[in-house]
Amino acid sequence: MRAYTPKDDVQAKSYYTDRFYVAPQVPKQDVSSDEIFAADLEVIKAKFEVLEAYIQVEQMVVYINAKDNVDVIKLVKEELDYTQLSEMSAIDWIAKSGQFEIFYQMLSMGKRKRIRIKCFIGKDEAINSVEKLFRCADWSEREMYDMFGIEVNNHPFLKRILMPYDWEGYPLLKTYPLEGDEFAAWYEVDKIFGKEARDIIGPEIRDTARVDRYDSERFGRLGHEVPKGTKITGNEPKTPLAYQEEGGVFLIDRFDEEKSVIITDRNR
Amino acid sequence: MAQHKVNYTQNAGLPVALTTIDKVVNWGRSNSIWALTYGLACCGIEMMASGASRYDFDRYGTIFRASPRQADVMIVAGTLTKKHAEFIKRLYDQMTEPRWVISMGSCANTGGMFNTYATVQGVDRIIPVDLYLPGCAPRPETLQYGVMLLQKKIRAEKAIKSQKTKRLM
Amino acid sequence: MQHQNRLRPFFENITFDRDDNEMILNFGPQHPSAHGQLRLMLHLQQEMITKSHPDIGYLHRGMEKMAENMIYNEFMPTTDRMDYIASSSNNYGFALAVEKLIGLEVPRRAKVIRMLLLEINRLMSHLFWLATTALDIGAMTVFLFAFREREYLMDLIEDYCGARLTHAAIRIGGVPLDLPDNFIADMRRFLDKLPENIKDYEDLLDTNRIWRMRMEGVGVISKEMALSWGCSGPMLRASGVAWDIRKEEPYELYSEVEFKVPVSDKGDNFARYRIYMEEMRQSAHILYQVADMYEGTIKNNQTDLMAHAPKYISAPKIDIMTQNYSLMQHFVLVTQGMRPPVGEVYIPTESPKGELGFYINSQGGPYPYRLKLRAPSFWHTGILTDLLPGHYIPDVVSIIGTTNIVFGEVDR
Numbered sequence: 001m002r003a004y005t006p007k008d009d010v011q012a013k014s015y016y017t018d019r020f021y022v023a024p025q026v027p028k029q030d031v032s033s034d035e036i037f038a039a040d041l042e043v044i045k046a047k048f049e050v051l052e053a054y055i056q057v058e059q060m061v062v063y064i065n066a067k068d069n070v071d072v073i074k075l076v077k078e079e080l081d082y083t084q085l086s087e088m089s090a091i092d093w094i095a096k097s098g099q100f101e102i103f104y105q106m107l108s109m110g111k112r113k114r115i116r117i118k119c120f121i122g123k124d125e126a127i128n129s130v131e132k133l134f135r136c137a138d139w140s141e142r143e144m145y146d147m148f149g150i151e152v153n154n155h156p157f158l159k160r161i162l163m164p165y166d167w168e169g170y171p172l173l174k175t176y177p178l179e180g181d182e183f184a185a186w187y188e189v190d191k192i193f194g195k196e197a198r199d200i201i202g203p204e205i206r207d208t209a210r211v212d213r214y215d216s217e218r219f220g221r222l223g224h225e226v227p228k229g230t231k232i233t234g235n236e237p238k239t240p241l242a243y244q245e246e247g248g249v250f251l252i253d254r255f256d257e258e259k260s261v262i263i264t265d266r267n268r
Numbered sequence: 269m270a271q272h273k274v275n276y277t278q279n280a281g282l283p284v285a286l287t288t289i290d291k292v293v294n295w296g297r298s299n300s301i302w303a304l305t306y307g308l309a310c311c312g313i314e315m316m317a318s319g320a321s322r323y324d325f326d327r328y329g330t331i332f333r334a335s336p337r338q339a340d341v342m343i344v345a346g347t348l349t350k351k352h353a354e355f356i357k358r359l360y361d362q363m364t365e366p367r368w369v370i371s372m373g374s375c376a377n378t379g380g381m382f383n384t385y386a387t388v389q390g391v392d393r394i395i396p397v398d399l400y401l402p403g404c405a406p407r408p409e410t411l412q413y414g415v416m417l418l419q420k421k422i423r424a425e426k427a428i429k430s431q432k433t434k435r436l437m
Numbered sequence: 438m439q440h441q442n443r444l445r446p447f448f449e450n451i452t453f454d455r456d457d458n459e460m461i462l463n464f465g466p467q468h469p470s471a472h473g474q475l476r477l478m479l480h481l482q483q484e485m486i487t488k489s490h491p492d493i494g495y496l497h498r499g500m501e502k503m504a505e506n507m508i509y510n511e512f513m514p515t516t517d518r519m520d521y522i523a524s525s526s527n528n529y530g531f532a533l534a535v536e537k538l539i540g541l542e543v544p545r546r547a548k549v550i551r552m553l554l555l556e557i558n559r560l561m562s563h564l565f566w567l568a569t570t571a572l573d574i575g576a577m578t579v580f581l582f583a584f585r586e587r588e589y590l591m592d593l594i595e596d597y598c599g600a601r602l603t604h605a606a607i608r609i610g611g612v613p614l615d616l617p618d619n620f621i622a623d624m625r626r627f628l629d630k631l632p633e634n635i636k637d638y639e640d641l642l643d644t645n646r647i648w649r650m651r652m653e654g655v656g657v658i659s660k661e662m663a664l665s666w667g668c669s670g671p672m673l674r675a676s677g678v679a680w681d682i683r684k685e686e687p688y689e690l691y692s693e694v695e696f697k698v699p700v701s702d703k704g705d706n707f708a709r710y711r712i713y714m715e716e717m718r719q720s721a722h723i724l725y726q727v728a729d730m731y732e733g734t735i736k737n738n739q740t741d742l743m744a745h746a747p748k749y750i751s752a753p754k755i756d757i758m759t760q761n762y763s764l765m766q767h768f769v770l771v772t773q774g775m776r777p778p779v780g781e782v783y784i785p786t787e788s789p790k791g792e793l794g795f796y797i798n799s800q801g802g803p804y805p806y807r808l809k810l811r812a813p814s815f816w817h818t819g820i821l822t823d824l825l826p827g828h829y830i831p832d833v834v835s836i837i838g839t840t841n842i843v844f845g846e847v848d849r
Contacts, residue, residue: 011505011506011804012505012506012507012804014773014774014802014803014804015773016773021801023776023778023779023800023801024778024779024801025778025779025780026538026540026777026778026779026780026781026782026799027540028780056780056781056782057537057538057780057782057783057784059783061781083664084664084667085667086667086783086785086792086794086811087667087783087794087796087809087811089796089809091798091806091807092807103796105783105794105796105811109678109680109685112685112686114783114785116783134665134666134667135662135665135666135819135820135823136665136666136667136816136819138819138822139815139816139819147501160494161493161494162493162494162497162848163351163386163494163497164350164351164494171385171386171499171502172501172502174505176385176502177385178383178384178385178499178502178503178505178506179383179384179385180384180385180386181385184350184385184386187350187353188350188353188354188388188393188394189393191353191354191443192353192354192357192394192442192443192444193442193443194442194443201393204379204389204393205378205389205390206383206389208383243413243416244416244419244420245420245423249295249298249299249423250295252299266588266589266592305467305469306467307473308473308474308495308496309473309496309518309521309844309845310518310521310602310603310845312473313521313522313565313602314601314602316569316584317584317587317588317591317601320568320580320581320584320585320588321581321582321584321585321588322584322585322588334468334469346496347496347498349494349495349496349497349498349848351494351495351497352466352474352495352496354444355465355466355467355495357442357444358444359467361442361444381514381515381518382498382499382503384498384499384502384503385499385502386497386498386499387498387499404603405601405602405603407601
């Protein structure tokens with residue numbers, strides 16, 4: 001019987017794992033250690049439920065409920081001066097807890113602070129769009145939908161943005177293989193030539209370590225090429241580097257070693 | 269690279285006998301190959317650099333033309349993604365014969381370092397290629413040498429009868 | 438005839454409505470304006486654009502997924518291919534993010550060399566921008582001149598790390614190589630000539646009627662639009678927001694060098710053009726100071742190039758070749774990869790295009806659990822949805838030019 005390989009996370013795994021290895025943590029500081037962040041957190045806590053908050057690598061991370069995301073971001077944008085949404089995307093935790101984690105990275109230019117607002121949603125849930133507050137979320141949410149399959153409510157145009165519009169499958173999920181499933185492997189052949197051409201064109205060669213039977217022989221011949229069918233003895237002369245045929249070409253200057261000058265200083 | 273083999277050795281491998289008219293036409297064709305600007309990614313920048321002041325491309329008689337109808341050679345420089353594969357086939361079909369394709373860089377040759385779901389593993393899965401240039405990105409000198417090799421190849425072909433269409437299959 | 442294929446002609450794309458003069462124009466993924474694979478679908482009313490819809494994804498190579506399958510050091514050359522015009526800036530952003538995750542301290546000489554590389558890359562990127570924008574508008578002379586300067590800079594980088602375009606010259610923990618002997622002298626020689634060259638470009642373009650008419654008043658981005666769309670870098674500074682990460686959240690040694698940040702409040706193409714030209718001058722100014730700092734490190738005998746953290750970074754080559762423990766350690770790091778602590782980090786840097794950020798979520802394994810690349814050009818392409826309506830077709834070309842979009846970044 002072949003070994004059971006779990007299919008819920010098909011990304012590359014480390015070959016060696018140490019059973020007793022306890023990974024260190026990036027240090028987290030308490031929010032009260034920074035006054036600006038502490039004040040901001042109080043404002044958020046007054047109106048919404050904050051599940052957890054800490055400071056990591058000089059940025060505050062705030063966990064909220066997914067249903068509050070638009071309101072919290074509105075509050076943070078209007079009252080706390082976080083005027084730019086630098087980035088938003090999702091993380092796939094389906095294998096661990098069946099959830100996606102969505103984060104919004106925000107920047108306040110007046111206070112020179114960055115804050116990350118995170119929430120968890122279930123596998124088949126949708127999240128509300130923040131596009132009305134920040135136009136950049138328009139494309140970020142489309143990308144999130146394209147890569148993870150997370151639906152976004154109230155989005156003006158939720159279509160695929162990076163993959164072709166008729167693609168099936170959501171690439172950044174952990175269950176999607178890096179090299180693509182069968183649909184991906186034959187996508188361009190099916191689209192351009194049709195399914196009949198699959199046998200003629202052949203599957204993609206994804207083996208990065210593929211070695212042909214004649215490789216070392218042919219690489220050994222580099223610089224000493226001979227016409228096809230000659231018997232190789234090993235004493236072939238070096239093929240000279242010729243840019244044109246033997247007789248030269250009419251009206252075209254031929255490269256002449258004697259007449260050419262080697263430039264050492266390109267800055268002249 | 270594709271698994272299917274294109275038969276490049278016509279005439280069973282023997283050198284082609286060229287008449288004077290062939291030679292004149294080939295001389296003209298090889299010294300004025302007009303390239304289609306097909307810079308897709310980083311190799312496109314090296315292609316532009318090879319067309320700029322230091323490595324001038326114009327001395328080969330090459331002018332970069334934007335329209336496929338006016339171009340002879342298509343230099344595929346950069347990664348071909350599956351979303352774009354359809355368009356490269358359309359543009360190749362729009363080019364008028366005689367036409368050649370130079371595949372420049374690892375991504376165009378074989379998919380390169382991008383062994384992923386969205387990359388076509390080699391442009392020759394879609395269109396037939398005449399010349400493969402290795403490198404990531406190949407230096408402009410490599411592209412120039414490639415163009416000179418292509419010129420040699422053009423001069424060795426028969427010109428009068430219509431070019432034997434290269435078929436992928 | 439080629440083998441029968443399934444592609445039908447695209448005549449259906451162009452629709453004419455006789456009463457309204459409306460037309461849908463497809464600015465296809467391949468067009469001569471040298472910016473890569475952008476597809477714009479424009480609804481035109483006579484010559485004016487009423488709606489625009491950019492379509493991207495033609496260069497999506499799946500870099501974020503690749504990162505989940507590669508060790509951190511292995512991913513470094515892939516970051517090169519994001520903003521392929523100024524490769525070291527991407528390398529640096531990634532290295533900085535991992536270093537902040539681990540908590541490494543990079544030695545001074547490595548920091549100085551990194552600053553040199555970053556500013557040279559900024560110059561390279563701005564020169565390329567100038568060349569392609571001018572080429573799109575029609576000024577081919579500027580294209581050839583700017584590429585000449587760029588070739589000198591690429592020579593410098595080639596002397597340093599061997600590659601012209603995709604450098605991978607910065608490693609996590611420092612830099613792998615020291616500067617060659619003639620690097621500083623060559624760089625100073627180049628920088629001495631640079632102001633004349635910038636003046637050449639300005640003489641050709643600044644007072645040129647055609648340039649001014651095509652650039653002034655075109656593509657005006659208001660402050661609210663810029664903030665709402667997440668613009669950064671010169672796009673934001675041209676709209677009146679004085680935000681430069683090098684000044685506000687300094688990283689590396691930017692707090693020790695003195696430079697000015699150009700800001701404009703007009704927001705049109707011409708303002709962005711002026712900002713780019715001025716930034717080139719400021720980069721040259723920074724480079725002079727960094728060259729002096731490099732000579733300072735030679736005098737103070739600070740020769741370390743990589744951080745000393747045996748758990749994460751390999752030892753210098755001389756130790757690897759002579760000490761057994763360093764060799765074993767290097768072997769493990771190369772085959773299995775470094776394992777950063779569990780946590781996440783988002784670090785923005787000021788790349789020539791804008792705010793380039795790397796979000797890394799690590800779960801203690803050798804591969805990142807999630808890596809998100811925040812590329813400034815993604816939203817600069819998005820802003821075309823709101824910016825283009827109201828302009829004419831030739832303005833589209835000049836606006837795409839000045840937004841400085843690179844498709845390796847947009848699509849990753």
